[in-house]
Amino acid sequence: MTTKFVVIDLETTGNSPKKGDKIIQFAAVVIENGKIVEQFSSLVNPQQPIPLFIEELTGLNDEMVEDAPIFSEIAPNVLKMLDGAYFVAHNVLFDLTFLQEELIESGYEGFYGPVIDTVELARILFPTADSYKLNDLAFMQGLEHSRPHQADSDAYVTAELLQLFISRLHTLPQATLRQLLKLSGGLKSDISLLLDEYVLAMERTVEELPAHLELYRGIALRKQDEYGVTTGDSDTVYPASHDSKEQLFKMVFPTFEKRLGQFDMMDAVYHSFLEDKHAVIEAGTGVGKSLAYLLPGAIFSRENNEPIIISTFTIQLQEQLLANDIPLLQKMLPFQLRTVLLKGRNHYISLSKFEQTLKDDEDNYDTSLTKMQILVWLTETKTGDIDELNLSSGGLLYWNKVKNDEAVILQNKSWMQYDFYLRARKAAEKADIIITNHSLLLADLVSEHSILPKNDYVIIDEGHHFEKAAGKYFGYSLDYLSVRLLLSRCGLMEQKQLLYQLQQLLEEIKWNQNNEEVLHTFELNQLISELQFEMDELFRMISSFVKKKAKRSYTNRMNCSLQNYEDTKEGKAIFNSGERFSFLLYDLISYFEKCLSGLESESEHFTIEQRRVLTDISSLQLDLKGTREKIKNVLLNPSSDYVTWVEMDARAVQNATTVYAQPVAISDHLSEQFFHKKKSVIVTSATLTVNNSFDYIINELGLNTLPLNVERISSPFNYKEQVQLLVANDLPEVNAVPLDEYVAAISEHIISIAEATSGRMLILFTSHEMLRKTHDLMKESGLLEDYVLIAQGITAGSRTRLTRNFQRFEKAILLGTSSFWEGVDIPGEDLSCLIIVRLPFSAPDDPLTEAKCARIKEIGGNPFSSHSLPEAVIRFKQGFGRLIRSSKDRGIVVVFDKRIISTRYGKAFLESIPEVPIRRNNINEMVELIEGWL
Template identity: 30%
Template sequence: MSLPVQQFLEPGGLLDQKLERYEFRPQQVQMAKMIADALEGRHAAIVEAATGTGKTLAYLIPALLSRRRVVVSTGTKALQEQLFFKDIPFLQEHLPRNFKAVLLKGRRNYLCKQRFEEMERKPAFRSADDVRLWPVIRSWAGKTSTGDRAEIEGLPDNYPTWQELSVGSEGCLGTKCPYYDECFVNRVREDAQEADVIVVNHHLFFADLALRQTGFAEILPSYDAVVFDEAHHLESVATEYFGLQVSNFRFWELAGDVERAVDADEVSAEAAADVLETTRHLTKAAGQLFDRLLGVLREGRHGLDVLDDIPERELIDEALEEVYDGLDDLEGAIRAVSALGESGQRLAQRCKELSFELKQVIRCDNPRYAYIVERRDRGVFLQAAPIDLASLMRRKLLDTHDALVFTSATLATGGNFEFFKRRMGMLGFEREEGPAVKAVKVEELILEPVFDYPNQCVLYVPNKLPAPNDPNFCDNVALIVDYLLKITEGRAFVLFTSYMNMNAVHDLLVDKIDYPVLLQGQASKREILEKFRATPNAVLFATSSFWEGVDVEGEALSMVIIDKLPFANPSDPLTRARLDLVDERGGNSFAQISLPSAAISLKQGFGRLIRSKSDVGVVAILDSRVAHKSYGRYFLNSLPPAPVVWSAPAVKRWWYQRHPELLPEKG
């Protein structure tokens, strides 16, 4: 490495010279040095960098100085865009080397010019509301240079018709497409071939990694190193891509692609009619199957592994047979139309693969997988999820990559990385090199907090509140929340581990609270956050999606209230299977999985409060188990070093010590 990273991060360095509000943070230098060593020595590094460390520049600067091609993978598209549109342009302007960066997303984020032309010719909107945005999309499509849907102002994340305007790898026509040379996906792929930094998200990275095992790659060119930011998300994302998944969306997309294919001039009207009739039979059968599976979900069951024990199983098996027959019939009908050529062969193969994968998932007969049925908005997903992800991560990631950096504000539990390393397959990790087996070097660093938590924050844990399983829990939570909100005059997040508790406490308080009340679900997450920031003294009731990735600086957020410890639901099939596997191997699943998983989630919720050196406020965890259970100390030790108080009046005293000007006048 030509220049040491500290020249850029220490007083007098690049940041000091170019940033108006520069603050020297020794933690940032520590992190950058470790990452520089990992990239130079081609080994792994794990870094927990608390909020305020400046971790983005702490890994971008050594990545660029290494002169290697580095993939930066983030947990969210929001962080992807922050990196690409804010941090990287700053470094391109000021770093003493020229470099090229590319932002890559999954195919479905880009406009397909062929699909757009078809929509212009034959509109097929999925809902009446979608028509309203069509003029905006048409105007954007005529001038965009990237085709990235994120450029479209006001386009909802769940805009249904976007499925008709984009294409997945299964439906892409490849070199047969008339727009192949103009394709936005192909262009960004070509740009990535020449980039020094490729910014992706975890979903794209693991989609690519899973496909590489079969000899294909989704989008990524070859690269030398990977930095995983928000690395605490890796297990859940990798689980999705290392298993099998069949959804109603896949049937809809197959049907849509078949209809487009037979709409071509080369296909006779008679042949087209036969294929379309077969397609309609399949979509009807698939609709019945997924409707019946939704009936199972409405009964409160969440795992395919229990379907053998319920009366609906016969109806589901009957619907399955209809789907298998429909896929076989459609495959045959497509192959019979020679005019479809290569595109027909691909569609027929998709029918065959979809039938095979559905059978694999629905059998529920592989003990290495948990079988799940889940509803997400309009989608119904059947998934075979790997139980022991560690072995897969070792084989697919650790054995095939050497320079790997894992970082997040929440990776350590109990003062170490044992839980994270165990889940990632890094405990006792060795790699074969020729005839020898070499232990792989993994450097570890837990950085000291940047913020002054002992003076900026207090943690309140009630020691007299009933336990969360008490029938009066929500009533008592409502009483304490009401008391606490009066102290800070609103300006609070009230975070819950379930919608049930959120709605129950909200309903108890909405007419009693003297401050503006917002409820998750009343608008999009972005709109609710904007309204919270713009509304003085607002109170937001929310669940898990607001526990992380939400940044509200200043007095607008002065208190975060958490209803209870965020233990994973043990009735979830995947969670249950992973707990059972640890116990079967002689371990302690509560200590090895339940506690550390909950501690990481709790740290994320806690982290919503203090976002700058001037923030001051209260975190309240309304779970008396922290006070009375032996594992309570484990949670407290995993959180930032804020002082702990055990009564609500103590919170009030602390608050007025910090804000004497707010003390009520005596009279």
């Protein structure tokens, strides 16, 4: 193609040309015939001072632009380049708006040709990317981008990305390109013109689909592999008797580093399965836990024709098992291992529903963009799992229309052979190993329609989270945003959502004539209006209740117990509102049920569009029923064994208000409904013991009355030589001074330690408020200008992305809380220092903690030693484990909380981690020791 693209990037004095902000650097890269043919870059004198924050961001200052041309001097060259070209930029509206202002101010007409936004193009063509920021896309594609926020570097890397995007377009099937073209009219940039050129060009050629793709009902899909194909000798298994350790090890690990701890764990797992006994196994960092349970699991499964369920708490571990450990295991086995990842039904796309929505004409921007993302994704995905996609909030709303659910009435049956969910379930029936998560494993226990095949043997990895996951599963939560989105799917008549579409259907088939079940349009509108009003009232009352009752907090997050809430005047008003809302929901659900049952018998004569409406109504009705059930269990009739509470954000009261109900004690539920029903469950983690004892986790999981194997396998790492643990002795007691004073003290220490370690530091906090204040103070100090500060909740991005960015910079400091205490893997010199700011005790006024402690007190126990301390120790062990990830790692752990050595209970923390040298120092001694040791 001979299309000309001019890729432009600007650096400016601010974000608003209307308020007088000006260009300070202009760069353009010209692409013709798919190749870069010209580059142009110039500093620009803005004739005004460059703000300090722009100077810090771009590295450009007043001196550098003092002798540069003003924009009007380079304008003719800019217009000449743009003649007959597409204007391309990353977030094109920003660059285009600035350029237009400058051109018009210089006496020119401006640019009014076609524009391409590479952010928009990236979202469509790389729908599974973690991020669409320029730096992250360049990193993902392996492009060099050494000077971000300088126009020439940004423009060049954007041009390279555009070339990759164009190459990606060439690989898409004609059917996909035609569908993208049809949807592209509502985009913000002129991608439709580009697609139109490609579609016209390809129609002159005969398409031969790549071998990995197929076309079905006009949609291009990746061909799915057949499950259960055996390529090895399926009758061969390794000897696994107790006296054949060495033989088994040599056969499986001929070139592998021999880890005796790993083999001890294999033995423990295999024999627990053989004996039909449960087991609790703590395997320290470096044992090779995943392979240590996968290998005996695979062998036992094939020998006994029994599926092994492996349940994890995090998606990251599932990805690690599938991407790294399973392929490695497969190389060791003489038979083809059949493995499948199985998630809840709503995780998978319904291709039948998706096909129907492609026929809708009145799409908003987010819906059109999401459809385009999914069309490209379907040429790549093997799973059809939403967790692969990076969708906007509007895209997630659209997902509700195309997710797989039980509302399969009237769906197009021709899609069943391609249904991702059914394929995953079918694969699970033949699988040796089924990977899932704690939530699905628990949900499957009492589901009327079991998702997992019958199973008696389970491995629970990240087992320290199983009790918490069970609490959420056996509990309920009701949040404002979800309920509002649910009612918006229904919509008032004038909004032309599902309720309107149902009424249109009833009129089309004249079902409403002489039918007493049909409500008048006015009555339906009134019902929806009352529901929306009552929902707003209910959550408004709840948030007012929290503001009045909740204890003062340094953060905007507030929580408040709802135990016996109806005993107060405000509580009675909440209860009455909840009742009214529940009754109104019942009326709407009943109306949908009557319509659905009456129409089902006539459905065989319906059009495809009419079938889609009924399927969507059926799906909506299921969700409304679920919401009504939550209201009953959370507000109207909570069990006496449950604790109920509210969490909300004071800045966005309604949108961030959630009501919870959870059992106070999970152990009885787990014992009766899970462990008693399985022959052998292996619970494993790197952090299960407290003071070398399993008592806490055994009691929490309800395993104390069952036959049980326990095994503690120490880490093979030499912690004495690899780690120094330093406790600051010149900081105030954390609870003895105001927060700001404590933050000021630790910030000084962090700055000094950062200079000694050259960054490469992870700082773990127990509160977002302390993290934010510390980050702001460190930044304001001006002493860490050479360092990149990356802070959870402040720096945009997921935990994975923040961690990856941390590893990219030589001098970086990562501040994290909550999820950063575990699951973060930063091996080698990327991480040399770990700072633990506070011992990680749960807040004493946390409603669930309060209720658990009260329950322990009732039965004569000590809440601190039985619950608060062991919970904090396990969390501390998780945090400690972030530092040493391989036998070659070395590092420093610094604890700012003096309670670890000044209190009797502090010993529990120190005796629960590997034995390491412990030193108590002031900051000067600490810095000297760090510099010498690292």
